[in-house]
Amino acid sequence: MTLRDGLVTHPSVTQRYDHMVETGKIARDPAQENIAAALDRLIGEISDKRLARKSSALGWLFARRKTSREPVRGLYVYGGVGRGKTMLMDMFHDLVPVDHKRRAHFNDFMADVHDRIGQHRAALKAGETQETDPIPPVAAALAQEAWVLCFDEFTVTDIADAMILSRLFAALFDKGVVLVATSNVAPDDLYRDGLNRGLFLPFIGILKENTRILELDIDTDYRMQKLNRIPVYISPDDAAAGKQMDAAWTTVTDGQPVEPSELKVKGRSVPVPQASGSAARFSFADLCEKPLGARDYLAIAGAFDTIFIDHVPSMDMRRRNEAKRFILLIDTLYDAGARVFISAAAQPDALYTASNGTEAFEFDRTASRLIEMQSQDWLEQTGQRKAEKSVVAREQTAGTG
Structure with missing residues (x-):
């Protein structure tokens, strides 16, 4: 073994x-x-x-x-x-x-x-x-x-x-x-x-x-040791960031059709504004300003292995509910091993500005995960998982032909 x-x-x-x-x-x-x-x-x-x-x-x-x-x-x-x-x-x-x-x-x-x-x-x-x-x-x-x-x-x-x-x-x-x-x-x-x-x-x-x-009280963050930034997290969220996200989306979709889609979750419909193969693109508002929960995010992570999230804003206590959803969303995508592209108003450790409340605690983990998900190791792992899924899909297709 x-x-x-x-x-x-x-x-x-x-x-x-x-x-x-x-x-x-x-x-x-x-x-x-x-x-x-x-x-x-x-x-x-x-x-x-x-x-x-x-x-x-x-x-x-x-x-x-x-x-x-x-x-x-x-x-x-x-x-x-x-x-x-x-x-x-x-x-x-x-x-x-x-x-x-x-x-x-x-x-x-x-x-x-x-x-x-x-x-x-x-x-x-x-x-x-x-x-x-x-x-x-x-x-x-x-x-x-x-x-x-x-x-x-x-x-x-x-x-x-x-x-x-x-x-x-x-x-x-x-x-x-x-x-x-x-x-x-x-x-x-x-x-x-x-x-x-x-x-x-x-x-x-x-x-x-x-x-x-x-x-487990130690000073070293071992995720940070693996940090190797590549442009999957783009900040600040300005016109240049929009162009970079569009260019990345074009590369990921590689000429495949892009069209709106939807996922059925417990009898409800979760809209997917742009979908192409195993990639999907949302705005922050699509994912975190609507009443979505764990099941919705699990359905998204199960259907797509590459997720684009545009226009993530800075958050404080006034956006506490949106921050809760964003924390849950990133937890779900991280646990699924997804590749995530984000344009954001600030770097991960500055996205949530409130210093009190449960979300301030929780957002430390979210920031660490957002950083790890930019590393070369993470991207190599997600690429390997995608390749393995493609092999399985080809074998299943061949078996039914």
Whole structure:
């Protein structure tokens, strides 16, 4: 088995980390080594629990061990942007010896939860179930599908999420689910300025009880080390920027037809002003000044691998809602590995000017990702993904011919 970057599999997170250091992929950092060691300890505890669950002849022997009788506490790792949290969690997910495991962006997971709740309510209305509370059956189904959950970018900004998290995760943890999560904020700072936050606070206690809280506090932003700017982020947003965006669009579309399109999302239509093959072009107003959400952005990222966004303005508290959508949009495109061209009023770290509120916290991650998405490494990766998709498409076409 090999890793996504071509490295060979190693039996522990620490050994895999050491291999990446030795081959020059990353620089050694004591704070990252501490997290790697904690993840290895968790793998050991999960392995004990997995053996105890087995109905083999040796299952009773391992079940007698104290570590097997106690619930396994997961890990919640938080720290500044670009510190290597996601890299370490992905190593853990690759190595933990569990078949029923799931790795997801937290926003994607919660969208799935809300879908399942909606399906349960529809079944109740149709008389297909007598269970009026959707949380227990949804939690049971999720726990059956995966009892090790890995969440990237754990953050809570949506009141609909905030109001169900306590009950949902209390049920998941009660069923033995183990959580590993990365976040930019400490648990006590989750949903900090959110509406009705008092109703959310029990979740923080549940999270602390069922995970070990570790801070990855180092000075180096490893994303910034890979910075290698190319003109995919153009600022300031003036006439010259418009010409550069048009020239880039012409190159990407390469003579293919360009026409308006639309995506169907949950029975709604999301307009795409310009579409050509796997590329789409929007304005900031199209994407962030309209009531779009996570499902809409996921649909866009699923349909197109190259996205143009024109005229991104500077934002402050007066444009708080637009800033929230822009943060979610960039998170979604980043997680999808999309190639993104942007014309903006300011550089990424100056796009959001307010200094207070949740968005100021969140925009630090957005700025870091916008910078990384300009790097040569990122563009090479997106190009490779596009080439691989083209090969698959050609093979499928040949197979149906």
